[in-house]
Amino acid sequence: MPADDFIVTxxxxxxxxxxxxxxxxxxxxxxxxxxxxxxxxxxxDLHFMxxxxxxxxxxxxxxxxxxxxxxxxxxxxxxxxxxxxxxIGHLVPWVFSKWLQxxxxxxxxxxxxxxxxxxxxxxxxxxxxxxxxxxNALDFIALGFKPENTKIIINSIHIKTLYPxxxxxxxxxxxxxxxxxxxxxxxxxxxxxxxxxxxSAPCFIEDKPVLIPLGVDQDPHFRLTRDVxxxxxxxxxxxxxxIMIPALQGPGGKMSASDDNGTVYTTDSPEVVKKKINKYAxxxxxxxxxxxRKKGGNPDIDVSYQYLRIFFEPDDNxxxxxxxDYKSGKMLTGELKAILIEKINDFLKVHQxxxxxxxxxxxxxxxxxx
Amino acid sequence: MPADDFIVTxxxxxxxxxxxxxxxxxxxxxxxxxxxxxxxxxxxDLHFMxxxxxxxxxxxxxxxxxxxxxxxxxxxxxxxxxxxxxxIGHLVPWVFSKWLQxxxxxxxxxxxxxxxxxxxxxxxxxxxxxxxxxxNALDFIALGFKPENTKIIINSIHIKTLYPxxxxxxxxxxxxxxxxxxxxxxxxxxxxxxxxxxxSAPCFIEDKPVLIPLGVDQDPHFRLTRDVxxxxxxxxxxxxxxIMIPALQGPGGKMSASDDNGTVYTTDSPEVVKKKINKYAxxxxxxxxxxxRKKGGNPDIDVSYQYLRIFFEPDDNxxxxxxxDYKSGKMLTGELKAILIEKINDFLKVHQxxxxxxxxxxxxxxxxxx
Numbered sequence: 110m111p112a113d114d115f116i117v118t119x120x121x122x123x124x125x126x127x128x129x130x131x132x133x134x135x136x137x138x139x140x141x142x143x144x145x146x147x148x149x150x151x152x153x154d155l156h157f158m159x160x161x162x163x164x165x166x167x168x169x170x171x172x173x174x175x176x177x178x179x180x181x182x183x184x185x186x187x188x189x190x191x192x193x194x195x196x197i198g199h200l201v202p203w204v205f206s207k208w209l210q211x212x213x214x215x216x217x218x219x220x221x222x223x224x225x226x227x228x229x230x231x232x233x234x235x236x237x238x239x240x241x242x243x244x245n246a247l248d249f250i251a252l253g254f255k256p257e258n259t260k261i262i263i264n265s266i267h268i269k270t271l272y273p274x275x276x277x278x279x280x281x282x283x284x285x286x287x288x289x290x291x292x293x294x295x296x297x298x299x300x301x302x303x304x305x306x307x308x309s310a311p312c313f314i315e316d317k318p319v320l321i322p323l324g325v326d327q328d329p330h331f332r333l334t335r336d337v338x339x340x341x342x343x344x345x346x347x348x349x350x351x352i353m354i355p356a357l358q359g360p361g362g363k364m365s366a367s368d369d370n371g372t373v374y375t376t377d378s379p380e381v382v383k384k385k386i387n388k389y390a391x392x393x394x395x396x397x398x399x400x401x402r403k404k405g406g407n408p409d410i411d412v413s414y415q416y417l418r419i420f421f422e423p424d425d426n427x428x429x430x431x432x433x434d435y436k437s438g439k440m441l442t443g444e445l446k447a448i449l450i451e452k453i454n455d456f457l458k459v460h461q462x463x464x465x466x467x468x469x470x471x472x473x474x475x476x477x478x479x
Numbered sequence: 480m481p482a483d484d485f486i487v488t489x490x491x492x493x494x495x496x497x498x499x500x501x502x503x504x505x506x507x508x509x510x511x512x513x514x515x516x517x518x519x520x521x522x523x524d525l526h527f528m529x530x531x532x533x534x535x536x537x538x539x540x541x542x543x544x545x546x547x548x549x550x551x552x553x554x555x556x557x558x559x560x561x562x563x564x565x566x567i568g569h570l571v572p573w574v575f576s577k578w579l580q581x582x583x584x585x586x587x588x589x590x591x592x593x594x595x596x597x598x599x600x601x602x603x604x605x606x607x608x609x610x611x612x613x614x615n616a617l618d619f620i621a622l623g624f625k626p627e628n629t630k631i632i633i634n635s636i637h638i639k640t641l642y643p644x645x646x647x648x649x650x651x652x653x654x655x656x657x658x659x660x661x662x663x664x665x666x667x668x669x670x671x672x673x674x675x676x677x678x679s680a681p682c683f684i685e686d687k688p689v690l691i692p693l694g695v696d697q698d699p700h701f702r703l704t705r706d707v708x709x710x711x712x713x714x715x716x717x718x719x720x721x722i723m724i725p726a727l728q729g730p731g732g733k734m735s736a737s738d739d740n741g742t743v744y745t746t747d748s749p750e751v752v753k754k755k756i757n758k759y760a761x762x763x764x765x766x767x768x769x770x771x772r773k774k775g776g777n778p779d780i781d782v783s784y785q786y787l788r789i790f791f792e793p794d795d796n797x798x799x800x801x802x803x804d805y806k807s808g809k810m811l812t813g814e815l816k817a818i819l820i821e822k823i824n825d826f827l828k829v830h831q832x833x834x835x836x837x838x839x840x841x842x843x844x845x846x847x848x849x
Contacts, residue, residue: 224646235643265643269848272638276594276605279670284654287669299657300649303673478639 117326118291120229122353128165128325135328137166137350147174152212157423158205158351166325168335169347173320177213183318183347185210186311188220188262191241192230194374195248197420197453198354202322204420205351207252209322210259217259218311218476219249224264225308228300239265246471248375251463256473264307267476271310278313279306281337290329309334312346325350354419359391359412375464379454386413386450387443393435394442405438406445413442413449421452487696488661490599492723498535498695505698507536507720517544522582527793528575528721536695538705539717543690547583553688553717555580556681558590558632561611562600564744565618567790567823568724572692574790575721577622579692580629587629588681588846589619594634595678598670609635616841618745621833626843634677637846641680648683649676651707660699679704682716695720724789729761729782745834749824756783756820757813763805764812775808776815783812783819791822 115124117131132139140159144167149155151174158164173183187202189195203219210217221242227235242263249261264271287293287302308330312319321331328350335345356371370389373382393411395401408414414435422428431448434440485494487501502509510529514537519525521544528534543553557572559565573589580587591612597605612633619631634641657663657672678700682689691701698720705715726741740759743752763781765771778784784805792798801818804810 224642227646228650235646265646266639268642269636269639272594272642273605273635276597276635276670279673280598280668282669283666284663284669284672285665288665293654295655295658296653298650299652299654299673299676300646302654303649303669306669 117353119327119329120291122326126353128352131325132166135166135325135332137168137325137328137348138170140165140167140170140349144170147171151177156205156208157425158201158419160425161418162352163201163419164205164322164349164351166350167348168328168331169345170320170349173318173347176318181318182215183213183320184216184218184315186218186220186314186319186321186346187323188222188308188311189245189249190222190226190229191238191245192226192233193241194376195245196372196374197416198372199245200248200252200375201351201354201420202324203249203252205349206322207254209320210254215258215320216315217254218262218314219246219254219259220262220264220308220311221245222264222304222308224268224300225304228298228304235265239263243471244376246474247464247467248460250467250470250474251375251460253463254474256470259474260476261471261474262311262476267478268307269478270314270476271307274310274313275303275306277341278309278334278337279303281340282306282333286333286336290333305330305333309337312338313341313343318344319346321346321348323348323350324353326353352419355391355412355415357385357389357391357412359410373453375457375460377457379457382453382457383450386446386453390416390446390449392442392446394445395438398441401441402438406435406440406442408432408435411435411442411445413445416449417452421449421456487723489697489699490661492696496723498722501695502536505536505695505702507538507695507698507718508540510535510537510540510719514540517541521547526575526578527795528571528789530795531788532722533571533789534575534692534719534721536720537718538698538701539715540690540719543688543717546688551688552585553583553690554586554588554685556588556590556684556689556691556716557693558592558678558681559615559619560592560596560599561608561615562596562603563611564746565615566742566744567786568742569615570618570622570745571721571724571790572694573619573622575719576692577624579690580624585628585690586685587624588632588684589616589624589629590632590634590678590681591615592634592674592678594638594670595674598668598674605635609633613841614746616844617834617837618830620837620840620844621745621830623833624844626840629844630846631841631844632681632846637848638677639848640684640846641677644680644683645673645676647711648679648704648707649673651710652676652703656703656706660703675700675703679707682708683711683713688714689716691716691718693718693720694723696723722789725761725782725785727755727759727761727782729780743823745827745830747827749827752823752827753820756816756823760786760816760819762812762816764815765808768811771811772808776805776810776812778802778805781805781812781815783815786819787822791819791826 115126185206187206223238223242226238246261312334331346331348338345358371391412393407395404435445485496555576557576593608593612596608616631682704701716701718708715728741761782763777765774805815
């Protein structure tokens with residue numbers, strides 16, 4: 110990797126991502142103002158994640174809207190690789206999906222890929238990833254989804270439904286394709302090699318168009334799916350991509366559930382959140398207060414500000430005031446962190462209650478096995 | 480392939496197989512007279528397929544018997560790739576398995592790999608291979624297995640039971656391994672690449688030693704399984720291999736369900752059997768009767784004689800008489816074929832009745848889904 114470059118694959122994100130470059134590299138489309146206006150015609154307002162470019166790229170979003178206009182309603186599909194507890198970065202596409210679901214009154218499928226994380230993490234057992242799948246499902250349910258229009262798929266549990274669909278996909282993908290798209294080598298295990306067809310499967314679980322809100326690192330899977338779709342007589346899935354959520358330590362990777370210090374988990378206590386943000390959140394401030402008052406901070410690289418922008422401060426006016434105050438030096442890093450800590454803990458207080466309530470609802474969300 | 484050479488893989492058999500060479504190439508052990516005597520100590524008699532070297536090679540058969548003596552009973556596992564109707568060649572390991580089951584009072588698992596045949600045959604759909612799986616199951620049941628100690632596994636139906644086991648195996652096999660063992664290339668589809676782990680899975684379905692009677696062409700799958708077993712804390716499967724059953728047209732391949740004229744199906748009518756044997760069965764006889772009377776025929780290359788030896792004439796004395804009479808020229812090719820036709824049709828008359836009865840029993844044989 111050249112010094113100024115970056116890597117984005119479903120299993121590895123490294124370097125400072127240039128999203129315009131990434132759009133070119135992946136061959137996706139930037140979300141234009143025209144597209145935003147078009148979405149707003151359907152939704153009435155725009156989710157702040159759209160207004161702020163947290164969702165920045167797409168594939169065939171216009172096709173989805175055209176079909177919707179014709180009465181050919183899409184369904185939503187997103188997911189999570191359960192390698193650990195949910196962190197706040199994971200919630201970004203889920204919260205956005207909930208908004209889309211409410212606005213477009215669609216069905217939603219949520220896939221937990223316990224097999225993938227077993228194949229890709231040498232030390233994790235399938236029992237462990239399955240346990241995390243159930244834990245992660247609670248966070249998803251806690252966001253307000255309803256079992257009437259939302260189904261949770263856990264790969265090892267719902268494999269009977271997924272496998273016959275995955276088989277259609279797998280027959281049309283060869284090892285060269287996976288080398289080109291994921292960088293697989295002769296040393297890659299055959300579970301990993303096959304796995305992408307299982308991530309494709311929910312795209313074809315209903316005979317309707319599908320829209321997938323997801324972190325842009327997952328795009329390669331669906332590039333393969335989109336190549337295969339016409340070969341098996343199915344519509345290509347449409348995608349809408351969010352940026353990678355930075356780790357607490359700042360740019361140069363995505364927040365990862367496998368690094369405790371770089372991550373705020375939805376299960377963290379208020380004390381732990383406070384400690385993590387204060388100790389690890391990368392600051393855009395100056396080395397000392399005097400210099401900060403004079404030169405001001407840089408919110409664009411400050412992780413606390415970014416978390417507010419990405420997730421915790423939906424109010425644009427409030428966010429702008431924080432931006433301006435931090436940039437001018439009026440607001441100190443400690444003050445900015447205090448705002449974020451309060452926001453996170455307020456959110457988690459409610460979320461953790463809903464999360465516990467979700468344990469009793471889980472069964473109603475699980476896809477019926479065929 | 481050099482002119483004097485041969486190919487044996489699970490999906491392709493070509494050339495005249497030198498079984499002693501194959502034993503060296505695959506690294507298996509020839510079944511010695513010592514081992515035959517040892518088996519006989521357990522079974523009282525020896526199945527004619529053992530006496531005649533139809534089963535000719537093994538891996539760890541002695542370990543299986545040692546463990547059995549210690550009270551650590553094995554279970555049996557064999558299977559079939561349902562690419563078409565069952566032909567009489569398929570019955571060889573099944574009939575032999577039934578004998579082993581009766582002698583050792585063991586449990587038996589029978590796997591129908593509808594997914595494999597879907598992945599490996601460009602023109603077959605999964606619906607078609609699944610349909611053949613059910614048809615093939617009838618032939619298996621018709622051989623006299625009992626649902627109390629025999630379970631049928633159909634991959635697409637029992638994937639929920641198989642997949643978590645297959646995943647343990649798949650994590651320990653990389654693409655290089657499948658290249659080396661199966662000759663896979665970058666163009667091989669990812670379903671095929673993953674598939675071997677599903678053929679391994681039944682080996683670990685019970686926490687006991689397993690013995691697999693099977694055509695020697697299937698050995699490569701279990702070479703991988705045997706490498707993986709200790710890595711996942713399981714015993715290595717033991718194998719006992721039968722020779723390839725020649726196609727009607729004679730040596731140079733195995734009987735294949737995809738070549739109608741080279742194959743006698745269990746569903747063939749007496750007229751069709753008669754026609755196929757008379758028209759296509761490769762003859763070891765001389766060009767005309769006079770020459771045949773003078774020089775005699777060659778039973779060692781005559782397919783009709785081979786079918787009697789392999790399956791249809793269990794009586795060694797009767798078989799020897801046929802051998803001698805054909806070799807001396809006393810028996811003509813037409814007479815030899817007539818014997819075989821009668822034997823096959825006698826067998827199929829009973830088999831086809833049992834096969835139809837099996838339709839009602841099928842559900843009782845299917846493995847319970849976990």
